[in-house]
Ligand SMILES: Nc1ncnc2c1ncn2[C@@H]1O[C@H](COP(=O)(O)OP(=O)(O)OP(=O)(O)O)[C@@H](O)[C@H]1O
């Protein structure tokens with residue numbers, strides 16, 4: 001009887017060895033360029049790259065780093081990169097601009113990432129004090145939309161303030177030099193500025209008014225020509241999602257290393273994000289909200305909210321992780 | 335290992351297996367139950383949620399109090415259900431997530447309600463509040479979607495869990511059944527093999543011993559019930575062997591005694607036989623004497639009387655001669671060539687009168703020209719006397735009384751066959767086996783010793799012959815076959 005057991009064991013060993021050998025069978029890595037950022041929203045891409053998940057899936061990722069998603073998307077449109085990580089706001093404007101793009105998946109969502117940081121010495125201690133103040137904002141980004149939403153939530157409109165266009169990385173400087181009284185921005189700059197201003201700073205935010213998303217996007221052309229690469233990419237990102245879920249400490253360490261930020265800062269903002277690779281109503285609802293906002297504020301010459309579903313490419317996600325595709329379960333259609 | 339201990343081990347093993355599987359079973363069963371109730375609650379949550387969304391949408395459409403109030407009630411129900419869910423699986427990340435999403439969604443709805451009063455107010459910037467209303471509704475939808483997706487996820491996860499635990503239950507039962515039947519089959523096979531293997535040795539040993547080899551000892555190695563049995567068996571055999579030797583001794587002694595007894599019996603019959611001619615002589619003499627005293631006797635009469643006496647003397651002579659032959663005991667000394675006719679004459683001199691007296695017809699058939707045998711005359715005579723006596727006793731009360739003694743030369747000529755048949759109806763098979771045994775008799779006490787046949791059989795076998803009952807014969811027929819020439 002022992003012998004039978006032994007044989008079985010040997011068989012198992014041999015077969016598992018075989019699997020290993022097959023898995024390691026070399027196949028040339030496919031090279032792709034991803035335009036992404038050092039923002040917390042790009043965590044999954046950093047983790048996938050650092051943990052070798054892209055390589056495991058047969059991809060060699062060439063990073064093309066950007067300050068924020070809007071420029072990352074632009075580099076895709078200008079054929080400098082194959083894919084970009086980008087918030088839904090730049091995607092909206094790209095779609096309104098008739099760019100042929102596909103949203104492949106949301107990779108993170110947050111309703112706590114955006115805020116307005118104001119200087120108290122500019123006489124701001126309540127939200128309605130923002131009236132008539134110079135507020136730094138990066139146009140056509142989430143910060144732009146959030147500013148609008150926060151104003152509305154406090155009974156104001158854009159006309160009540162003076163918007164000043166500032167690049168995200170220049171916000172800190174602009175506040176320091178008192179070029180602006182407040183800034184509508186996101187992490188990491190947001191938390192960094194908060195620490196910098198210390199007692200002089202005050203934060204305005206409202207979790208109920210805006211849910212921001214960060215997404216993987218690409219040109220339609222690239223997607224239809226390389227459906228396999230998209231699958232490999234999504235698979236690697238899903239692996240990263242699992243890793244982040246199961247090893248948050250290590251993921252934070254990776255982020256601290258690659259973004260050159262302090263671990264404390266990384267940890268402080270960490271819980272504001274849910275790193276879920278998914279396609280659900282959030283992206284559609286938010287895009288529609290923002291489209292109405294853009295139309296109303298004449299930020300586009302379009303007059304109709306487009307059908308954003310046409311700009312969503314779900315095949316890859318559906319095949320890699322069927323349960324992550326939730327656009328077929330619509331609560332209010334039930 | 336003793337069989338008892340083996341059985342003990344096997345049953346312990348079975349009990350351990352049973353305990354392990356029953357605990358696994360209970361665990362799976364409780365998981366199954368939990369999963370089932372989670373599933374039920376999740377279903378209810380879903381239904382309540384649909385009701386709440388429809389009330390929500392009614393409110394959003396008309397901003398009236400009725401759907402709002404109803405929503406509050408349904409929402410309360412929903413919260414209770416979620417509490418139940420948390421009580422069942424509080425640690426579950428998905429449940430925490432949906433509770434969170436639900437809380438945010440409800441808070442947003444409350445905020446929408448609050449904001450509605452601002453929209454309905456006469457504030458100058460109420461336009462802004464209706465814009466906010468839109469944003470809040472979108473956010474609420476997002477939260478409610480999150481909630482709904484979470485519930486779906488819990489449902490499908492739990493469904494899988496239900497399926498898994500159910501499968502576990504089935505697997506547990508199947509594996510348990512397989513293992514238990516394996517244990518049963520293996521142990522019965524093993525025990526069977528063990529028992530039959532060890533039993534075989536006992537069996538063979540018993541066979542050998544039953545063939546009479548009482549000195550044989552069974553050798554079973556190891557220490558179990560079988561070696562115990564073999565030990566008792568062996569001690570039984572040695573006791574048997576001892577008893578047997580004792581018995582053998584006693585039997586030999588009895589046979590000797592019986593020989594003496596039959597000698598006594600024979601002397602009685604000899605005396606009886608001699609007595610007759612003697613009284614003839616006495617009577618003849620006294621008559622002759624009387625007549626001689628009274629009158630002159632004719633020579634004829636004297637001669638006649640003397641002749642009569644001579645006949646009686648001859649007869650006595652004959653008896654004595656037969657007796658001398660019989661008295662010689664040792665077989666070897668006795669071996670001689672003799673005529674069957676002469677032997678029968680001697681035998682008849684000893685039993686003839688008894689037969690006459692009992693009105694038994696005796697027929698003696700000898701092949702023409704007589705038959706000569708080289709063997710022990712005395713011993714064979716004794717066998718014949720025994721057989722004739724037995725026959726006499728057996729037919730004494732029958733209406734038809736005859737005894738036939740027949741000698742035949744067997745075809746190979748090396749054997750002589752003698753059969754003693756009487757007018758009886760044969761020996762009933764149920765006692766045929768027994769009658770050859772020493773001391774078996776059906777005769778009344780003091781009359782028979784029960785040794786006649788056994789001694790006869792022994793004599794014939796010592797003389798290299800066979801002694802048996804011929805059951806083919808319609809009458810009672812004892813047969814013996816002897817080598818014509820006894821080979822020392
Ligand atoms: N010819 C016969 N017919 C019927 N029964 C017989 C005959 N010969 C022997 N037997 C049976 O066999 C028994 C045994 O005979 P066996 O000669 O050994 O002993 P026995 O005649 O009884 O005593 P013993 O010969 O010592 O005086 C007899 O008691 C009788 O029952």
Ligand SMILES: [Mg+2]
Pocket residue numbers: 720723724782786787
């Ligand atoms: Mg007898």
